Amino acid sequence: MRIVRVVLGAALAAGFVAPAMAQAKAKPPAPPAAAKDAAAKSKVKPGPVGPLAAALVGGDVDAAAKAAASLGDDPSPAAHEALLDALSTGLAPKAAAPALESLAKHPAPADVAVLLVYAGHRDDDVRAAAVAALGAYPDPLAKKAGVAALGDDTEKVRAAAASAVAKGKWREGVDRLMALLDKGDAAAPPALAALADADLAHSIAEHLGNAPAATLAVTLGMILKRADFPEPAKLEVVRAIAKIPGAEATGALTDYLEATPEKPPRKSRAEAEKIVEARLAGGGAQ
């Protein structure tokens, strides 16, 4: 692999994979801070990566995929470098997807250039893995690509993008998530719920009539389940759900009741209970 890197050095330096590779080759990269932290906390002892690295770039794709997954459990810089190196010079889709997941477990700035390449990969699984991985990188280009991927043709990739937006807490993605909400896209609810504060929850609730009732109910229901969401705002969310017709809205409130202990008493829970009872008694949206 060293030979390959030397041979490819000049050629790769000019490509858009090049920044990562050039940086990696100019000098052995210092272990990323996150990787150091992970190494310190990990129960898995860093081991020699040689065999895994060799399997990763070997001709056996299944072995490469396993190696890719295993290397992600190794927080050592050498493991990270092996993943980055292999991805930079090309991995089969079956191995690339786990390699991307592994890479993002110990994110380093140099990874972004490689992730951006794979975020446009023709294989849906590879693309989804790369897009999902972007959420671990506080990088403007990663953010831009992640938000853009919300418009991907493939549902799986949109879901990955939504998870990246949520993970990265990229508020720039909210408008596009709202657009997906209006389309009833399943990618929107978890991400919007994760990003929501009281104001965003209010904005989401205002999509009643634009967004499909079921998707809206699911989204607001997910917000309700967030332990960190403030109680006063939860009450507003409950009332917003009450206005949504259909079983999904009732289900969202029922889920909230089931997930929330009766004590200490909460206004939002009491309100939800009343609404559910009314609905089960034959009442509709309020």
Added chain:
Amino acid sequence: MKKIVLLAALLAGCGGKAVFGLSSSNDNDPQALAKALDLRQMSAAPKPIGGSARAYVVTSGKPRHLIAFDLAGEKAAWNVAADVQSRVAVGGDFVVAREGTDLVARSASDGAVRWKMPIDGQFVGAAADDKRAYVVTQTGTDQKPTWYLIALDGGSGKQLWRTPSTGQLGAPAAQGGLVMAPFLTQWLSILDGATGAQLTRVRSTDDEITFAMTTSDAAWFGSKRSVVRLDEKAATGARGTSTTGMAKIPAQLEKATYAPDGFDAVQAGYSASDRVRILWRADAKGDAWKWQGGGVAVHYFRYVLGLDESGAVRWAYSHPKVELVASAHTGAAIAAVSAGGEVIALDPATGAVRAHAQLDTGGAPVIGATFDADGWSPSGAGEPPSTVQALVAIARDRDARFEGVKELAVGTLAKLPGEQVTRDLLAMLADERTSAKLKETVIGVLASRDDPAGLPALIEALGVKSDVIAGTEPIAVGAVARAVGALAKQPLDEKQKAAAVDALIGQLRAPSTSVGDAVDVVHALAALGGAAAKAPLRTYLLVYRTDAEFAKADALVAATVDATLAAGADDRELVRFVADDARTQPAVADYAKKALAR
């Protein structure tokens, strides 16, 4: 032709001294023809037979109306209820047409009925000169039909003479005392309008004669294929030795004709065939045929296309919203009337709208019109039309009848320079209502344009990304990439070139780009060259060489490997690595090895 021979055989047994017979001593007699033509009383300069330029317009409804529209004054001279069922023939101070079952002459001054003649049998066609009206009718049975050519006094309607024919006669034409009648599609009989005596005949030996017509300066006859000037040379009977015009008409407009078919009963009245017409004028004198104005125009429903002598479109006019139902070349202008009653005059050389007037039809659609406007030249000069806009309008017309002419429009657009043309072509591709066949044509011409001015539009098109939220989708990426690649041979603005490379890279990296399109993108990047173009190609090869799906796409593999190899020595090392590395798909490795060995 077989039909003619059969009829000829039947007629041969008829004998007698009928004017219309199979044998005649004065067929193709140049002297007799010259003598006959000299009898014509012709105006010194082109002018309408009725004196002032007019359009006689027939509108639908119950009852139909006949409107005499004064072209110079842009107002109706008169408007009368008249059940006009045929073309209107214009005489000196009268007009004549079939109305119901009668041949009716009306005063040109006020439209009042001057006389009527019941039509015995079927109306075939009518003509008029300064003094007389002529009508051809068909009577008898299908087994034993008889045609009559009848002359009537224009003033009184008195029948002057009547000549029978057992062979089919077509619609007549008249000029200055002569009447010309196509006979059995092989002869043009020329008769003295005063007496009905046959003066001479032209017998065509190599083509049909399906129509006879006149302009104020000459008489003409012809077929679907060609038009012949009625002069002494016409007596040779062959198109090659006559003064013959054969306009080069694009195949897409081949339905257009020089004049109504005088043997077609439908075309005895105004019909759809009037909307597909070659509008032409030719020199009335001189040894050789010469199209006036250096070409012809073709009226094709809503459109009028000016063609040069090679058949190439030199201008295009698109009439808004409704079809033009009738048209004529006056020599100085192309006059036309729309179904909505608009009367327009176009400059034959440029297509500029030199006159535009609205006829009050009371809301009734126009069925057809006859123009008596020889030599009429509107006072307005007009601005030449935007040929590009007209061609775009044609190409984007949703009427399925126009597929052929749309292709012609697209082909013509392709030869016109300018960014807007490229944009218009791209818009056609983006329009989901554009037929698949036409899109293929557009794609074909896009790359052949070779117009650097269009590069910004192409870059913009390539810059569109597939996005389900924005509802955007790039169109014809491969075709656009080919168009960009084709420009690589030309000197390009460096900034634009860089932008083009960026846009191509964007499509190369886009998962929505199909394998087929990716091949074109790779070729275009390779053609544009430069470090910025090469780097992404290397990355593409490295990343996808391991992908079984990529390996199946032979053309894409070849394009990528070849483009990378062509980039330089470092890239050769890269390809060697690809060829040897265990991760590389066998098909990719094989191609890389072969490419290295070349």
